[in-house]
């Protein structure tokens with residue numbers, strides 16, 4: 197049988213791990229690696245991307261560079277030259293997934309991105325092979341923030357020390373803002389909704405709160421109340437419309453979420469028969485992520501590869517449809533008619549006020565917190 201010939205773009209954390217795993221594959225061959233000028237110092241490497249993109253011997257391009265440009269240009273060129281593409285790039289698929297998928301369909305090649313959501317967890321492939329319509333998706337989709345919160349909870353590290361440890365362990369990037377403010381989780385949620393429900397949800401309509409405003413005092417209070425905090429994504433297709441948001445959430449100590457520690461992820465989906473499926477594992481890191489790239493490559497060999505369907509829907513999230521309970525930390529003297537309207541109980545802890553709010557429309561909660569933050573330090577979590 198002919199081996200699958202692979203061209204690899206990028207040789208960082210994911211690219212190196214892909215190259216390592218490919219050495220063990222009998223049915224695949226790493227044909228070439230594209231690196232920046234001056235870094236292509238092995239015979240298998242080139243600094244001319246067209247050596248791979250235009251090479252008739254190459255069947256698949258694996259993009260592991262990250263960023264939008266030039267990754268987008270390279271992927272487009274690869275597809276136009278009849279090559280399948282596998283990418284781990286969630287930002288790129290969020291920005292150009294629809295266009296590139298349409299192009300792939302017209303060129304009769306596959307565009308696959310299992311590693312872009314869930315790192316090493318086969319979250320997207322499991323949803324693709326699920327035959328009953330999916331109604332809900334979500335979970336802990338960001339390893340960096342989970343690592344930080346876990347270190348604060350179990351080892352009592354401060355937020356800044358936990359972040360430094362995440363960076364020195366290679367989990368957080370030098371600029372961790374996309375992880376901390378929930379954008380990375382939002383990208384993954386949007387891909388899960390695209391795969392699970394064949395709908396691109398307008399990014400602007402997804403309410404997103406990360407852990408950038410989480411403080412050491414919050415973890416102390418949650419611990420005293422016997423809760424753990426997790427950054428969670430929630431997506432749902434209801435009869436009235438879509439719900440999609442990212443929020444810190446308080447979970448019971450015995451829950452699967454609470455037991456998701458270090459940089460692990462927990463992904464789940466629910467079908468229309470209310471059957472729930474949960475997958476947990478390494479959400480990031482070179483080898484776990486590369487294993488999802490290999491899964492995509494294998495499915496090409498087995499000809500079970502997928503792309504998104506040719507007709508994708510587009511919709512907005514309407515988070516007014518979803519009402520949740522929240523815990524919010526504010527200064528003691530903060531006055532807000534909105535908070536007063538929904539507050540059930542409040543408690544002073546170490547000089548700050550924690551209020552429990554009941555049945556708050558999700559979009560209104562996010563909007564009010566943005567307004568309050570113009571002048572106040574505020575953090576909130578779903579309960």
Ligand SMILES: NC(=O)c1ccc[n+]([C@@H]2O[C@H](COP(=O)([O-])OP(=O)(O)OC[C@H]3O[C@@H](n4cnc5c(N)ncnc54)[C@H](OP(=O)(O)O)[C@@H]3O)[C@@H](O)[C@H]2O)c1
Nearest residue numbers: 206207208209210211231232260261262284285480481485
């Ligand atoms: N790391 C993870 O755990 C993980 C998990 C899931 C998905 N992903 C996704 O995987 C992709 C790669 O992430 P990574 O962590 O492997 O990043 P990385 O360690 O920064 O590696 C990126 C590689 O691409 C190369 N590169 C970037 N721009 C280039 C350009 N214009 N021309 C040539 N080479 C270029 C870099 O070269 P230089 O070293 O010369 O800059 C580096 O070798 C991203 O889309 C990321 O979102 C990563």
